[in-house]
Amino acid sequence: MSVRKTIATHPFGDQKPGTSGLRKKVRVFQQANYLENFVQSIFDATRPGNGGFAGKTLVVGGDGRFYNDEALQTIIKMAAANDFERVIAGRDGLLSTPAASCIIRKYRAFGGIILSASHNPGGPDADFGIKFNGANGGPASEELTAAIFAQSRRIEQYYIADSARVDLGRVGDRQLGGMQIEVIDPVADYAALMEQLFDFERIRELLTGGSFRLQFDAMNAITGPYAHDILEQTLGAPPGSVLRGQPLPDFGGEHPDPNPAHTPELQRLTSGRDAADFGAASDGDGDRNMILGANFYVTPSDSLALLAANATLAPGYRDGIAGVARSMPTSQAVDRVAKSLGIPCFETPTGWKFFGNLLDAGKITLCGEESFGTGSDHVREKDGLWAVLFWLNLLAVRGEPVADIVRRHWQQYGRDYYTRHDYEAVASDAAQSLVETLRGQLGALAGQRFGNHEIETADDFGYTDPVDGSQSRQQGLRILLRGGARIIYRLSGTGTEGATLRVYIEGHETDPARHNQDPQNALAELIDLSHRLARIEHFTGRGSPDVVT
Ligand code: VG1
Ligand code: CO
Numbered sequence: 001m002s003v004r005k006t007i008a009t010h011p012f013g014d015q016k017p018g019t020s021g022l023r024k025k026v027r028v029f030q031q032a033n034y035l036e037n038f039v040q041s042i043f044d045a046t047r048p049g050n051g052g053f054a055g056k057t058l059v060v061g062g063d064g065r066f067y068n069d070e071a072l073q074t075i076i077k078m079a080a081a082n083d084f085e086r087v088i089a090g091r092d093g094l095l096s097t098p099a100a101s102c103i104i105r106k107y108r109a110f111g112g113i114i115l116s117a118s119h120n121p122g123g124p125d126a127d128f129g130i131k132f133n134g135a136n137g138g139p140a141s142e143e144l145t146a147a148i149f150a151q152s153r154r155i156e157q158y159y160i161a162d163s164a165r166v167d168l169g170r171v172g173d174r175q176l177g178g179m180q181i182e183v184i185d186p187v188a189d190y191a192a193l194m195e196q197l198f199d200f201e202r203i204r205e206l207l208t209g210g211s212f213r214l215q216f217d218a219m220n221a222i223t224g225p226y227a228h229d230i231l232e233q234t235l236g237a238p239p240g241s242v243l244r245g246q247p248l249p250d251f252g253g254e255h256p257d258p259n260p261a262h263t264p265e266l267q268r269l270t271s272g273r274d275a276a277d278f279g280a281a282s283d284g285d286g287d288r289n290m291i292l293g294a295n296f297y298v299t300p301s302d303s304l305a306l307l308a309a310n311a312t313l314a315p316g317y318r319d320g321i322a323g324v325a326r327s328m329p330t331s332q333a334v335d336r337v338a339k340s341l342g343i344p345c346f347e348t349p350t351g352w353k354f355f356g357n358l359l360d361a362g363k364i365t366l367c368g369e370e371s372f373g374t375g376s377d378h379v380r381e382k383d384g385l386w387a388v389l390f391w392l393n394l395l396a397v398r399g400e401p402v403a404d405i406v407r408r409h410w411q412q413y414g415r416d417y418y419t420r421h422d423y424e425a426v427a428s429d430a431a432q433s434l435v436e437t438l439r440g441q442l443g444a445l446a447g448q449r450f451g452n453h454e455i456e457t458a459d460d461f462g463y464t465d466p467v468d469g470s471q472s473r474q475q476g477l478r479i480l481l482r483g484g485a486r487i488i489y490r491l492s493g494t495g496t497e498g499a500t501l502r503v504y505i506e507g508h509e510t511d512p513a514r515h516n517q518d519p520q521n522a523l524a525e526l527i528d529l530s531h532r533l534a535r536i537e538h539f540t541g542r543g544s545p546d547v548v549t
Helices: 033-047 066-082 097-106 142-152 188-197 200-209 222-234 265-270 300-314 333-341 357-358 382-398 400-413 426-445 524-534 538-541
Strands: 003-008 022-023 055-063 086-094 111-115 126-133 157-162 172-176 179-184 214-217 278-281 290-293 294-297 322-329 345-348 367-368 373-376 415-427 453-458 477-481 486-491 499-509
Touching: 003 126, 022 294, 022 524, 033 066, 033 111, 033 126, 033 142, 033 222, 033 373, 055 097, 066 086, 066 111, 066 157, 066 172, 066 179, 086 097, 086 200, 086 222, 097 111, 097 126, 097 188, 097 382, 188 222, 188 382, 200 382, 214 222, 214 265, 222 382, 265 278, 278 367, 278 382, 278 453, 290 382, 290 400, 294 300, 294 400, 300 322, 300 333, 300 367, 300 373, 300 400, 300 415, 322 333, 333 400, 333 415, 373 382, 382 400, 415 426, 415 524, 426 477, 426 486, 426 499, 426 524, 426 538, 453 524, 486 524, 499 524, 499 538, 524 538
Parallel strands: 055 086, 055 111, 086 179, 214 278, 322 345, 322 367
Antiparallel strands: 003 157, 022 126, 111 126, 172 179, 278 290, 290 294, 367 373, 415 499, 453 477, 477 486, 486 499
16 A cells, blocks of 8 residues: 655746647756656646546556656656546556557546657757646647646645556556556557558558558657557568667667658668658657658648548548648648638647647548648547558559659649748747847738748737637747748747747749759748848858758
């Protein structure tokens, strides 16, 4: 029998969650009471008025990064001391973010705590993160995150069970005081859901029947076990199809961010004359995806548009899609598909939490972000392997190479040239000044001409949730040009060092003869304009971005 301890504590002032939960350096989380304060603040802000957590289930798991183990032990002991009836944990403390969402929904849990800093590097000197997802399986709303933050600023005590380490290494049931702990296979429920959505028979034929070659890069992160199980064991892709399939606490010292710059081996295997037909990668916690064909890169914005246009080819979406949504900085490619399908298209602020209400209300079926995030109403998180399986289903049915499918799509809808320029680890006050200065000038920009371009409107994006009417302001500065091109500026809400300025640039091209340019060339004038409008070099001292995607 464990003993419940009440520990006196003092608030930390900096526990304000960003775009996706609280992300800090591991060393920050290792401070005495830091993690405990935040976890207790989650419990205090969400505890039901009558009966508390009695009869309630909490799902816990993470991407396996450094500190995952230790943090989970603490969280489980705190869940017991806060009177939860049951905790469901992934074996070895592992759950991908989409699998956690799936499990919360499937077992009708009260919610879940997911440990991840997603695509940020891991290890003792790198990043850690924690977030709370509600009963719908989705990230806490802005309102709830604000309540958790407010609680973290007045917390005085937390509760924790005094007990030995809980063994999470084996599937099965344990007991901690009055609380049951169910350790589950992290893959099984998620794999079963994927099998319901996609035509596994046809994908198996594609992967085993001929010369089709697939390469999936799990980036030493959470999707390794999922990809081994689903792509290799179940769907028959030969061993070796999954690269870097073993989750490591420091991701092998690499950056688990699925973009071309961080996936050199995958780039090599999908390039040249002997290129694999299909390549994909996922991030630290398994919610992002990058899609490649032989010698071909599919932008995340195009991928969302393509899945929307071809959705009925997958059994789970056979009856069509109700609507789509994209984050504001994501390209307008999916808008064109929605228009031609005659379905609504919603434009939300950055971050998956804004899709939850639209999904719950049945207003949308598919949604996505330019930052390698795509998902649907099957869970309430973006889902990396889901996107990979959707593409494989599509390729199996259409029998054409990735590049041909995308080019044909461009012929029909035009090509939305797109690029994102990131200026990382900029001094926070310099980044703030840049944004504030530009914000002050927005009103004067409409009607101004720059070479071939004319600014139609410029504003600071605000969003009113169509379901609950909640409002979110200052979600990114938008420069909208005549003809549909856009330049967008916003500051990242997931970094742990200084500020990251993101500049998103897009322009639409209808002429198929002009569809084969490098986006950096096609968008060169707009890129130049993006520098001049915000005086990026003046404020940041940087003449060029650190990362271009
Ligand atoms: C970034 C992306 C955003 C995404 C978020 C979480 O946020 O831009 O689209 O939802 O990361 O993704 P920001 O505020 O840094 O731009 V994940 O896979 O890191 O949880
Ligand atoms: Co992620």
